[in-house]
Amino acid sequence: MKIETIAIHAGNHTDESTKAVIQPIVMSTTFERAADGSYPSGYIYSRSANPNRTQLENVLAKLENGADAAAFSSGNASGMTVFQSLKPGTHIIGPDDMYHGLRNQLKNLFAGILEFDFIDVNDEMVLQDHIKSNTGLIWLETPSNPLLKVTDIKKVVKIAKSHNIKVAVDNTFATPVCQQPLALGADLVMHSSTKYFGGHSDLMGGVLVTAEKNDWWTKIRDVQGYGGAIPSPMDCYYITRSIKTLPYRIKGHVQNAQLMAAYLEKHPKVESVMYPGLSSHPQHETAKSQMSAFGGMLSFCVKGGSDEAKRVINKLKLFTQATSLGGVETLIEHRASVEGPDTKTPHNLLRVSVGLEHIDDLIADLEQALL
Numbered sequence: 001m002k003i004e005t006i007a008i009h010a011g012n013h014t015d016e017s018t019k020a021v022i023q024p025i026v027m028s029t030t031f032e033r034a035a036d037g038s039y040p041s042g043y044i045y046s047r048s049a050n051p052n053r054t055q056l057e058n059v060l061a062k063l064e065n066g067a068d069a070a071a072f073s074s075g076n077a078s079g080m081t082v083f084q085s086l087k088p089g090t091h092i093i094g095p096d097d098m099y100h101g102l103r104n105q106l107k108n109l110f111a112g113i114l115e116f117d118f119i120d121v122n123d124e125m126v127l128q129d130h131i132k133s134n135t136g137l138i139w140l141e142t143p144s145n146p147l148l149k150v151t152d153i154k155k156v157v158k159i160a161k162s163h164n165i166k167v168a169v170d171n172t173f174a175t176p177v178c179q180q181p182l183a184l185g186a187d188l189v190m191h192s193s194t195k196y197f198g199g200h201s202d203l204m205g206g207v208l209v210t211a212e213k214n215d216w217w218t219k220i221r222d223v224q225g226y227g228g229a230i231p232s233p234m235d236c237y238y239i240t241r242s243i244k245t246l247p248y249r250i251k252g253h254v255q256n257a258q259l260m261a262a263y264l265e266k267h268p269k270v271e272s273v274m275y276p277g278l279s280s281h282p283q284h285e286t287a288k289s290q291m292s293a294f295g296g297m298l299s300f301c302v303k304g305g306s307d308e309a310k311r312v313i314n315k316l317k318l319f320t321q322a323t324s325l326g327g328v329e330t331l332i333e334h335r336a337s338v339e340g341p342d343t344k345t346p347h348n349l350l351r352v353s354v355g356l357e358h359i360d361d362l363i364a365d366l367e368q369a370l371l
């Protein structure tokens with residue numbers, strides 16, 4: 001089945017007792033046992049499993065073409081689960097522009113437990129140089145946040161496999177509509193479902209999808225069950241509901257982002273535009289080879305430095321100045337000041353989560369703000 005069909009059907013389950021077409025939300029934390037002590041519904045206690053979470057996990061696994069999926073209470077909780085599932089002393093290689101929330105999680109919570117290096121994973125020599133005997137995981141994020149750098153997943157997988165190292169990909173920016181890392185050889189996919197899966201800036205969630213049900217996945221399920229960083233039945237319901245429109249929302253985001261990137265690239269007040277769909281993007285060829293569409297995120301650098309970038313933000317009327325991404329409304333953000341003093345993000349860079357408003361209205365707003 002195609003992704004539009006999967007998104008609508010794989011997460012729904014018509015209720016047997018009421019025949020409700022849309023699966024009801026099961027708020028019960030506990031499930032009644034039979035006279036012989038068995039569990040006739042298969043459910044025991046909601047931290048271990050809940051019908052709404054099961055359906056969400058079903059559709060997520062199918063969207064990424066994986067063997068199984070696990071849902072969490074936030075993207076960071078899903079990342080934390082990966083790190084907690086590794087043997088203490090394991091060395092992780094991550095990108096030097098890894099999502100700052102997860103980079104800081106490793107630095108602040110896992111120092112002394114895991115080893116990690118943040119490097120330019122696009123440089124094959126640098127990558128080879130950092131592989132050690134205890135390297136167990138290469139973490140990728142492509143396109144990356146906020147520089148929209150694209151990493152050749154197949155190439156990294158080939159290097160990793162030759163050293164028996166696992167590869168996990170943060171696929172939040174691309175979504176499975178644009179890119180499917182498991183098909184390119186990755187072992188694990190991670191998402192913040194707070195972003196495009198939720199799609200309306202009103203819920204938090206995280207996801208892991210595995211290529212195969214192996215010992216590592218069993219450990220990940222253990223961390224999910226014992227750790228308990230699970231989404232509520234209500235949140236699972238909302239994410240499952242939003243996923244039904246994900247493929248069509250992404251088509252709109254991609255179309256608007258491509259047009260906005262082309263507009264900005266020609267603007268005299270703009271120094272540079274970072275969008276994988278532009279032929280000027282340094283990894284455009286790699287992006288074309290592994291993505292079916294280039295996503296709804298772009299960044300651009302304004303001529304005149306940080307002050308000028310902030311002036312543009314404040315003149316925009318339709319773009320909301322806020323962090324996060326993936327919602328129907330367009331958001332813009334001065335990324336360096338969110339990431340903190342050790343950021344490597346240029347101070348004149350603005351990151352845009354291109355929404356689903358009409359592109360003419362968005363461009364008219366940019367036109368008056370860039371004056």
Ligand SMILES: *Cc1c(COP(=O)(O)O)cnc(C)c1O
Nearest residue numbers: 074075076099145172192194205
């Ligand atoms: C937001 C985000 C995360 C973290 O997800 P939360 O839901 O905020 O915990 C991880 N990676 C990327 C690329 C993100 O954009």
